[in-house]
Amino acid sequence: MLVENCKLAIKSIKANKKRAFLTMLGIIIGVAAVIAIMTVGNSMTKGVQKQLESYGVQNIEVYISTIDYSQELSEEEQENLKFKPEDIHSLSEHFGKKIAAISMDSSLGSGTVLVNNKKAKVDVTGVSAGYFKANNLKLKSGSYFNEYAYRQGTNVALVSEKYAKQIAGDNYKNEDVIGKTYEVNLNDEYINLTVVGIYEEQKSQGMGGSAAGVQTTTMYIPLFTAWNFNHNKDMYSPTVVAAEGVDTIALSNDIKAYLNQKMANQLGDKLQVDAYSNQSMIQENNKMMNQLTMAISLIAAIALIVGGIGVMNIMTVSITERTREIGTRKALGAEDSMIMLQFISEAVILCLIGGLIGMVIGVVIGDVASKLMGYAPTISLASIYISVGFSTAIGMFFGYSPAKHAAKMNPIDALRYE
Incomplete structure (x- = not known):
């Protein structure tokens, strides 16, 4: 029917x-x-x-902010918005295996490299060993910094593929760049850096520009080298990389509670430590x-x-x-x-x-x-x-x-x- x-x-x-x-x-x-x-x-x-996952699912951004955003801070209080190395290093000791790496960085600013009438513009940034894991930065050739470079602050650098092409031509060979020492002009201050590796550029990198039309790329150096050059070790926003299998949202809350208690004297009644996980953002x-x-x-x-x-x-x-x-x-x-x-x-x-x-x-x-x-x-x-x-x-x-x-x-x- x-x-x-x-x-x-x-x-x-x-x-x-x-x-x-x-x-x-x-x-x-x-x-x-x-x-x-x-x-x-x-x-x-x-x-x-x-x-968002490309920025690191396990990443937790840690920063200091005002409790009341309408409050104005004095110059002295603004200095308290910075972390000290000992505050960050204490996280590894306190949370142990829950933390896979901690990324810290310090910028030296923009500079230029001139070699045989070829010019490259670079943002020189000092980084800790955990930076590369937190930012999923991979090598194309050469090597990362060794432990001695991180500990002593040697004048070594990682450069981008774009930098290598700007300095040595589109058909460059690794030996044309790796092992070479370059003089970087940072606001009329000069620093000699020896390239030990070339990293793969991500889509978000190498998009800067200049009046001369030369794209700006990032040149990485050991964090201690940047500290020595800057004569200060303060930082604003380190990134904690949680170990695999660790609940990043729960860990971010634990980190926030721990640092607020540890840094209570520095924070006073106007500031607080906050921690935000990428997983939470996703x-x-x-x-x-x-x-x-x-x-x-x-x-x-x-x-x-x-x-x-x-x-x-x-x-x-x-x-x-x-x-x-x-x-x-x-x-x-x-x-x-x-x-x-x-x-x-x-x-x-x-x-x-x-x-x-x-x-x-x-x-x-x-x-x-x-x-x-x-x-x-x-x-x-x-x-x-x-x-x-x-x-x-x-x-x-x-x-x-x-x-x-x-x-x-x-x-x-x-x-x-x-």
Whole structure:
């Protein structure tokens, strides 16, 4: 009986193709909008999450801030916004194996290197051994700094591929740069640095510029070397790298509590140590993006409701047009439930076809829009199931009232209908 009703429904839809298409249009637009929006939302969420993860899922940023952001600090109090090396080193002793590395850095500022009329602009930054792990910085050739360089502060450096090309040409060989000593001009102060390695540039690096059009890259030196040059060891925001398997959110709270207690005298009643994990940032971002996507999707779903009303309207018209047909079927012994099932089936098939067409359009639009925004498309299977399922449910819901009206018709009155 169900198969027969489906055949009748398809036959009726074919007989009124234009009307059927216009009826389905609301369903098509609603389903396509929901799927496209959720696809773009998922793609953006995954893309931003991947970007945040590239900064280190296990990373915890530690910094000192004012308790009340409206408070103004004196020059002396502003000095208390800095960490001292002993404060940071104490974290390793206190938390032990929970911490895989601690990243500290100190900038010497921007400088230039001139070699045989070739120029490179560099930001010279002193870093601890943990910096490379925290920032996922990998070597292309050469070696990292050895323990002696970190401990004694020797004049060695890591440079970027961009720097190597600027100084030794696009077709440089490793030996053209590694092992060479370069004089860096830092605001008319000079420091000789020997390159021991070339690191792989990340997308976010090497994008600086200058008036002469030369891109600025970062030159890394041991932290102790920078301290010796700067004559101070203060730092503002170290990064703690949690060991694998450690809950970074819980560890960030523990670090915050520990340093606030340890540095109570320095902090006074205006300052506090804060610690923020990248994992927490990722969770907050995902939550925000999911809420935004759902909110916009619900607005788009209104089109489905409007489409459902259109289905109910057209089914009412269709039943009115087929009153004599209904009367004939009832006179021949068709039960109310059979009549009802016939028209509900027609409404459901109408919405299902519209839902499937909308699904294809939504996937295509979502895919293209995600790529145009620079994100890898992430098709939302959940949105497909929900949208198509919802469109089918709409067919049943909005088709029920007209179908019930058809089933309750008096066969004699229906046969007399003109």
